[in-house]
Amino acid sequence: MEIRIEDKLLIDARTLKTVREFAPSREVSERICDFMSALGDGTRLKILSALAISDMCVNDLSIGLGLNQTTVSHQLKNLRSVGLVKYRRQGKINFYSLRDKRVVTLLNLVTDLA
Amino acid sequence: MEIRIEDKLLIDARTLKTVREFAPSREVSERICDFMSALGDGTRLKILSALAISDMCVNDLSIGLGLNQTTVSHQLKNLRSVGLVKYRRQGKINFYSLRDKRVVTLLNLVTDLA
DNA sequence: CCATTATATTCGTGCACTTTTATATTCGTG
DNA sequence: CACGAATATAAAAGTGCACGAATATAATGG
Secondary structure (H helix, E strand, O other): OOOOHHHHOOOOHHHHHHHHHHOOOHHHHHHHHHHHHHHOOHHHHHHHHHHHHOOEEHHHHHHHHOOOHHHHHHHHHHHHHOOOEEEEEEOOEEEEEEOOOHHHHHHHHHHHHO | OOOOHHHHOOOOHHHHHHHHHHOOOHHHHHHHHHHHHHHOOHHHHHHHHHHHHOOEEHHHHHHHHOOOHHHHHHHHHHHHHOOOEEEEEEOOEEEEEEOOOHHHHHHHHHHHHO
């Protein structure tokens, strides 16, 4: 009679099943990771914190936060790609804002936990 | 008369002041970033999702999730260093668990947002 | 149409992080 | 004590990513 790999585990088969079912799917996991990674960077955190107060254009973010313009532009692109910010164009100026205000809630929760 | 850099901004001085005051301090920002980065990795997310179901030892995590033992060990160390998990030793076995169940709440919130 | 302002993009570089391979450590058992 | 199991650590290899310099694009004003 053969011995399955699961028989070597300390946890029971039922728990293992639950663990595997609870695990986020490949796509969901990837979305979550991208989302969290976006919040796991000092520069992006600064930008988000600023946008939590007020919509701002790239130049204001750059000068107001003391960051290079290209750096801000880069990170805004990243934040856009994971859907954290949006912008509206007005002439030659781009006004950026948070796409979902719940991000502020999230940031507060994390600040408590961290 | 001199022109200060702030005079070039579109946002008013008052808003700028608020933005700068709201910005998390260096240390807080770093803690948040570390914390979020820890959640921004597929392997660590798997481990945390598993621990959300049940305390588990390294070997069970390794086999149950299909990951190398050393990889699990490394990532558990990372998760420990940001205070996301803890463990209790029992003989030669280390049982890992979530340090704060609110992490599950956080994960659910993020899953909604992402 | 030229200059200027605001923003984006391309590209190169350096650094940090993940993973793996190999080895060490710790603990239980015969 | 010798051995095997469970875990950790060290070293090496591969990868990704943030940042900045230079350049491009787009819009406005003269």
